[in-house]
Amino acid sequence: MERSLTQGRPTALLSERTTAPTSPTDQPCASRRLLPTLAVTAAGTVATVLCRLPGPLGIVAVVVGLAGLDLVGAVLAKSWATAASPLTFLGGASVFVVLFWLYATSLRAGELSVVTLGWVVVVTVGALVLDRFRYGVHLSGSQWVAAGVAVVALAYLLLDAPA
Numbered sequence: 001m002e003r004s005l006t007q008g009r010p011t012a013l014l015s016e017r018t019t020a021p022t023s024p025t026d027q028p029c030a031s032r033r034l035l036p037t038l039a040v041t042a043a044g045t046v047a048t049v050l051c052r053l054p055g056p057l058g059i060v061a062v063v064v065g066l067a068g069l070d071l072v073g074a075v076l077a078k079s080w081a082t083a084a085s086p087l088t089f090l091g092g093a094s095v096f097v098v099l100f101w102l103y104a105t106s107l108r109a110g111e112l113s114v115v116t117l118g119w120v121v122v123v124t125v126g127a128l129v130l131d132r133f134r135y136g137v138h139l140s141g142s143q144w145v146a147a148g149v150a151v152v153a154l155a156y157l158l159l160d161a162p163a
Contacts, residue, residue: 062106063118
């Protein structure tokens with residue numbers, strides 16, 4: 001078996017595989033390692049683009065991204081709490097790892113207090129909407145008013161934040 005390199009891979013590996021993989025376990029190890037690398041690279045690119053948006057627009061985009069990831073993680077956590085699927089648990093844990101990474105990255109572009117309060121306000125309003133429309137929880141008018149006041153306060157924080 002010849003072990004010369006062709007484009008960085010041994011020719012023995014290239015010549016042994018003559019058919020396309022039929023299942024995920026059939027794939028070469030390199031491609032299984034490539035997927036997480038691509039996901040992290042894509043997430044890094046998205047975070048970099050969001051943080052470079054001008055003025056409060058970048059902070060708003062990051063806050064919405066954080067809240068979106070947090071809500072996806074919350075739905076997965078609620079799903080896992082009722083069904084205890086290992087796949088749901090891993091999915092939720094992965095979402096929260098990406099959430100932490102985006103949060104840490106976003107602190108390069110914004111102040112800790114503005115990013116954190118913005119995230120909390122948006123995720124709280126999102127959770128109220130999720131409870132109402134996905135889980136059928138009835139919310140009082142005063143709860144919606146409180147959410148509205150929080151959004152107005154967040155807008156004030158974002159518009160008054162130093163550039």
